[in-house]
Amino acid sequence: xxxxxxxxxxxxxxxxxLVSVYVLWEVRQIRRQFLLRLxxxxxxxxxxxxxxxxxxxxxxxxxxxxxxxVIFAHCASTLQNLQSKLSGDEKRQIRNLIxxxxxxxxLGFLRKKRNLDYDEAWRxxxxxxxxxxxxxxxxxxxxxxx
Amino acid sequence: MADQRGRLVEFIAKLNRMTQEGRIKWQLYQPPEYLTSGTxxxxxxxxxxxxxxxxxxxxxxxxxxxxxxRINKYWEEKTVLAFCQDDWTPVWEFPQIAGINELRSxxxxxxxxxxxxxxxxxxxxxx
Numbered sequence: 001x002x003x004x005x006x007x008x009x010x011x012x013x014x015x016x017x018l019v020s021v022y023v024l025w026e027v028r029q030i031r032r033q034f035l036l037r038l039x040x041x042x043x044x045x046x047x048x049x050x051x052x053x054x055x056x057x058x059x060x061x062x063x064x065x066x067x068x069x070v071i072f073a074h075c076a077s078t079l080q081n082l083q084s085k086l087s088g089d090e091k092r093q094i095r096n097l098i099x100x101x102x103x104x105x106x107l108g109f110l111r112k113k114r115n116l117d118y119d120e121a122w123r124x125x126x127x128x129x130x131x132x133x134x135x136x137x138x139x140x141x142x143x144x145x146x
Numbered sequence: 147m148a149d150q151r152g153r154l155v156e157f158i159a160k161l162n163r164m165t166q167e168g169r170i171k172w173q174l175y176q177p178p179e180y181l182t183s184g185t186x187x188x189x190x191x192x193x194x195x196x197x198x199x200x201x202x203x204x205x206x207x208x209x210x211x212x213x214x215x216r217i218n219k220y221w222e223e224k225t226v227l228a229f230c231q232d233d234w235t236p237v238w239e240f241p242q243i244a245g246i247n248e249l250r251s252x253x254x255x256x257x258x259x260x261x262x263x264x265x266x267x268x269x270x271x272x273x
Contacts, residue, residue: 048247055248129159132244
């Protein structure tokens with residue numbers, strides 16, 4: 001009898017642990033959703049401003065090369081903030097762009113700093129516009145209760 | 147992002163690039179009657195450009211809108227890009243998509259000749 005109680009107790013503990021892990025995971029998701037709802041408008045506006053600055057600087061790329069680098073750094077930082085609140089396809093898109101933007105200004109042990117050229121800068125601008133479009137849709141989904 | 151919208155985003159970014167590089171020349175026109183007649187909306191700017199065998203129109207549309215309770219009315223403005231007929235009547239409007247405002251900014255710079263004007267003035271000053 002006491003052996004059976006012991007077994008039930010052990011299984012209950014394991015089940016309790018699993019439930020706790022699940023609840024923790026759910027709380028984390030709720031927190032992330034809450035933060036996303038709270039911040040998506042501001043972060044989207046920041047990205048739109050950075051895209052506008054990027055477009056203006058690309059107009060005179062050779063003179064504004066340093067400025068474009070600075071805008072890329074600001075943009076990577078905004079995207080990093082947004083990425084932590086997202087999941088799924090948008091998160092993957094953002095991760096790829098952050099990696100690309102940072103490769104122009106961060107020196108690592110294994111990676112060399114890439115030279116920022118005109119075509120690459122336009123590619124980054126286009127990728128950023130794609131992300132802005134996705135985030136705009138996500139904001140509309142959130143507004144309509146999605 | 148749906149593929150179709152992704153293509154449109156790329157297309158608009160490319161138009162922006164071609165405009166900045168001077169490969170597309172935009173000109174300011176009077177907005178076509180199709181837009182201005184039978185409406186209270188205002189079209190302060192209408193630019194047109196030929197790209198290959200197509201005519202593209204980019205215009206600013208101002209319209210009155212109201213808040214949720216319909217108490218306060220205010221003006222709202224949007225930029226529209228459209229494929230046009232020979233007389234610049236818009237036939238197909240692009241959806242409101244990321245990058246249109248940057249395209250407008252590039253078109254404004256080009257049509258006013260901001261860069262050439264600044265360059266000319268600076269070179270005069272240097273002489």
